[in-house]
Amino acid sequence: xxxxxxxxxxxxxSTASPRDYFDLMKPRVMTLVVFTAFAGxxxxxxxxxxxLAVMSILCLAVGAGAAGALNMAxxxxxxxxxxxxxxxxxxxxxxxxxxxxxxxxxxAILSVLLMALASNYLAAGLLAFxxxxxxxxxxxxxxxSTPQNIVIGGAAGAFPPMIGWVAVTGExxxxxxxxxxxxxxxxPPHSWxxxxxxxxxxxxxxxxxxxxxxxxxSTRLQILLYSIVLVVFAGAPVLTGLGGAxxxxxxxxxxxxxxxxxxxxxxxxxxxxxxAEEGALYAVRAGDKAARDLFAYSIGYLTVLFAALIIEHAFxxxxxxxxxx
Amino acid sequence: xxENETGKSKKSVGEMIEExxxxxxxxxxxxxxxxxxxxxxxxxRSRRNVVIALSLVGFMVAVFAITVVRLSQNIAAGAxx
Numbered sequence: 527x528x529x530x531x532x533x534x535x536x537x538x539x540s541t542a543s544p545r546d547y548f549d550l551m552k553p554r555v556m557t558l559v560v561f562t563a564f565a566g567x568x569x570x571x572x573x574x575x576x577x578l579a580v581m582s583i584l585c586l587a588v589g590a591g592a593a594g595a596l597n598m599a600x601x602x603x604x605x606x607x608x609x610x611x612x613x614x615x616x617x618x619x620x621x622x623x624x625x626x627x628x629x630x631x632x633x634a635i636l637s638v639l640l641m642a643l644a645s646n647y648l649a650a651g652l653l654a655f656x657x658x659x660x661x662x663x664x665x666x667x668x669x670x671s672t673p674q675n676i677v678i679g680g681a682a683g684a685f686p687p688m689i690g691w692v693a694v695t696g697e698x699x700x701x702x703x704x705x706x707x708x709x710x711x712x713x714p715p716h717s718w719x720x721x722x723x724x725x726x727x728x729x730x731x732x733x734x735x736x737x738x739x740x741x742x743x744s745t746r747l748q749i750l751l752y753s754i755v756l757v758v759f760a761g762a763p764v765l766t767g768l769g770g771a772x773x774x775x776x777x778x779x780x781x782x783x784x785x786x787x788x789x790x791x792x793x794x795x796x797x798x799x800x801x802a803e804e805g806a807l808y809a810v811r812a813g814d815k816a817a818r819d820l821f822a823y824s825i826g827y828l829t830v831l832f833a834a835l836i837i838e839h840a841f842x843x844x845x846x847x848x849x850x851x
Numbered sequence: 852x853x854e855n856e857t858g859k860s861k862k863s864v865g866e867m868i869e870e871x872x873x874x875x876x877x878x879x880x881x882x883x884x885x886x887x888x889x890x891x892x893x894x895x896r897s898r899r900n901v902v903i904a905l906s907l908v909g910f911m912v913a914v915f916a917i918t919v920v921r922l923s924q925n926i927a928a929g930a931x932x
Contacts (some may be wrong), residue, residue: 539888541895544902577920581913643917845879 537647540625546761550598550626551591551633558591558828559686565832566687566696566705566838569768575696581644582693586686589637591651595630596661599623601669607731610724630661645693652692656685670732673739680713681706687832701768706757711756712828715749715788722746722797723814742797746775749820753788757781758830764850769835771845776834780827787820 563586567579598605598616602623605611615621634657642650664679672678687705692698718736719727722745736745760777763769769777769825796817838844863869888896 539886539896540899541891543895543898547899547902575920575924578917581917640910640917642911643921645916733873836926 536730538668540617540620540622542620542625546620547595547629548597549615550621550629551588552594552598553591555594556590556682558825559683560587560767562709562832563587563686563690565835566690566702569689569701569705569835570615570691570693570694578644579694580639582649583690585637585641585644586653586689586693589641589657590686591632592633592637593657593660595626595633596657597665598627599630600661602626602667604731604733608724610727627787634661641693646696648696648698648702649689649693651684652689656682656689657682659685670734673734673736675734676717678715680710681712684709699764701766704762704766704768707762708756708760708831709828711752711759712824713786715756716821716824716828718745718752719791719817719824722749722817723821725797737797742795745797746792746794750788750792753784757785763835764847767846767850770838770843771842771847773831773834773837774847776830780830783823784820784827787816787823791818791820796839831841 536705560583567574567583598614601611602616605614606617606810611617614734616623616626625636638650638654638657641653660679661681664675664682668675668679682707687709688698688702691702691705695702721735721737721740725735728735729738735749751762760781761774764774764777796814
């Protein structure tokens with residue numbers, strides 16, 4: 527500093543890197559969004575222009591990231607309390623809440639506009655609605671007010687394959703609704719399995735997740751019931767002809783293992799031993815192992831289901847099941 | 852510059868214009884920062900600026916490319932009709 531330098535100290539100026547803003551977009555969630563949207567797009571009975579298809583997927587990814595940034599901006603207080611989320615950019619103090627809102631809103635607007643240009647207005651409208659649903663309906667209203675938060679809010683995460691489908695077909699068909707429903711039904715057992723072994727975290731943040739509001743026993747029962755409904759419903763693509771032999775076999779085998787793990791949770795005392803207060807996403811105390819196993823497996827289950835659709839429709843592996851569809 | 856009858860120097864119009872232009876030029880030798888940044892803050896800001904610039908360029912290229920592809924499709928569809 528020179529003697530004539532009377533400038534103020536720039537303490538309020540951010541040291542956030544582009545990577546911190548990327549982290550605001552929840553990259554892991556974005557990966558699943560891109561994957562399921564791609565499956566919906568590939569499974570649709572239309573030959574899409576490859577460039578426009580890629581652009582549509584990119585818009586979806588940015589839109590999902592925008593919703594994630596808005597979620598982190600609003601939930602900054604919760605994230606700072608919970609072990610699992612306190613290393614996110616806002617609780618760490620590298621990105622301000624206002625900047626996160628600004629980033630989220632701009633990314634949301636650009637992604638929707640570009641989606642309208644690259645595909646059609648219906649897909650762009652669905653993308654806009656899914657961002658609104660996640661950021662406002664789920665994050666600002668449901669999450670802090672009801673244990674059914676992720677049941678209803680799960681719809682936001684279920685939109686990507688439907689949007690991928692609509693981006694190339696221009697319409698919402700039965701198959702698009704089925705893809706939506708698979709993720710919608712998958713969300714409760716997936717999220718509650720995590721909530722069971724992180725219930726202390728949610729309780730400390732006053733988030734009424736099911737294990738906190740209704741107890742571990744009720745949650746374990748609901749996980750089992752939702753798992754049964756999910757596994758049965760996951761066979762629906764075979765009935766409509768959307769899924770062939772590969773999908774059918776994957777759904778059957780994957781579903782059986784899903785039910786087995788859900789049954790193990792039901793019979794366990796998961797969620798009652800307290801939460802794994804320290805450590806990463808998969809850190810768990812011995813009593814909660816069944817919950818951790820289902821949480822981890824559920825991600826693989828959904829991935830494999832949609833991968834089967836991609837393999838069948840993109841690589842010519844579709845073999846119709848005789849007498850079905 | 853010339854000298855008049857009273858001995859005072861007289862500026863030409865061109866010199867006066869030059870003077871006015873020069874007087875409005877910012878002094879680039881002085882910093883325009885209103886706050887004093889640490890090297891870390893300056894580096895982070897530069898990185899953010901680069902990414903924002905690249906994102907804007909990417910957005911413009913995407914809009915242009917999508918427009919071209921859609922126009923081509925529509926022209927082809929019109930020719931086939």
